[in-house]
């Protein structure tokens with residue numbers, strides 16, 4: 001199984017409020033549909049929520065959970081916004097010939113203190129086995145400790161990615177940037193400490209930005225790649241097994 005995540009930073013304007021990037025969505029939908037049509041029938045797509053998630057969570061004050069009626073309205077509004085973004089991407093994928101089906105995480109998983117505690121992955125696998133392209137995304141989710149909490153696309157990737165053959169995460173940067181603006185080619189649990197000085201906190205991000213992403217990915221044994229989604233040809237290369245500028249997370253098992 002292969003997982004591709006399109007970051008919220010690529011398909012939305014994270015400095016805006018519920019602001020999509022229609023041209024990027026179209027370009028990436030064409031790229032992903034192409035990968036699928038060329039035979040990647042074991043592909044699961046995950047996308048971030050970008051400004052349809054983080055900004056809406058902040059507006060409604062859901063950073064510490066969902067308790068009162070106003071926050072429940074906020075949960076519902078954020079979930080609706082995330083679904084709206086997913087519909088845009090799914091619509092573009094279908095128009096490009098990929099049978100994409102959006103599976104809202106709010107309906108198939110729940111959290112306990114911010115972490116996934118239950119995930120009905122059978123639904124995802126059944127769609128995959130039946131020849132569809134399942135699409136999951138950063139979304140609000142019920143949380144048994146906090147009432148409700150945002151579940152990042154990165155956490156979904158990490159959960160589904162145990163045992164995956166390939167994980168590719170597209171963001172709006174060429175990889176993890178280190179000294180002198182150069183892309184760090186490889187990050188492992190061994191050099192995380194050393195490179196962590198380069199990880200800046202991102203504004204308008206409630207799920208930890210690049211640091212959160214690395215923590216999720218380093219928890220896996222699978223190799224993953226952080227690549228620039230504004231250059232779809234790099235995604236294509238990685239899926240064809242060819243090199244592309246990116247940061248590799250974890251080492252290939254010998």
Ligand SMILES: Nc1ncnc2c1ncn2[C@@H]1O[C@H](COP(=O)(O)OP(=O)(O)O)[C@@H](O)[C@H]1O
Nearest residue numbers: 007008009048171173176177198199200209210
């Ligand atoms: N050392 C770093 N290298 C690259 N990006 C970094 C670094 N530190 C912080 N970032 C930020 O992380 C962002 C990517 O993470 P994030 O916004 O969570 O992406 P996504 O929306 O795709 O999940 C970049 O846009 C950048 O602003």
Ligand SMILES: [Mg+2]
Nearest residue numbers: 048207209210
């Ligand atoms: Mg993020």
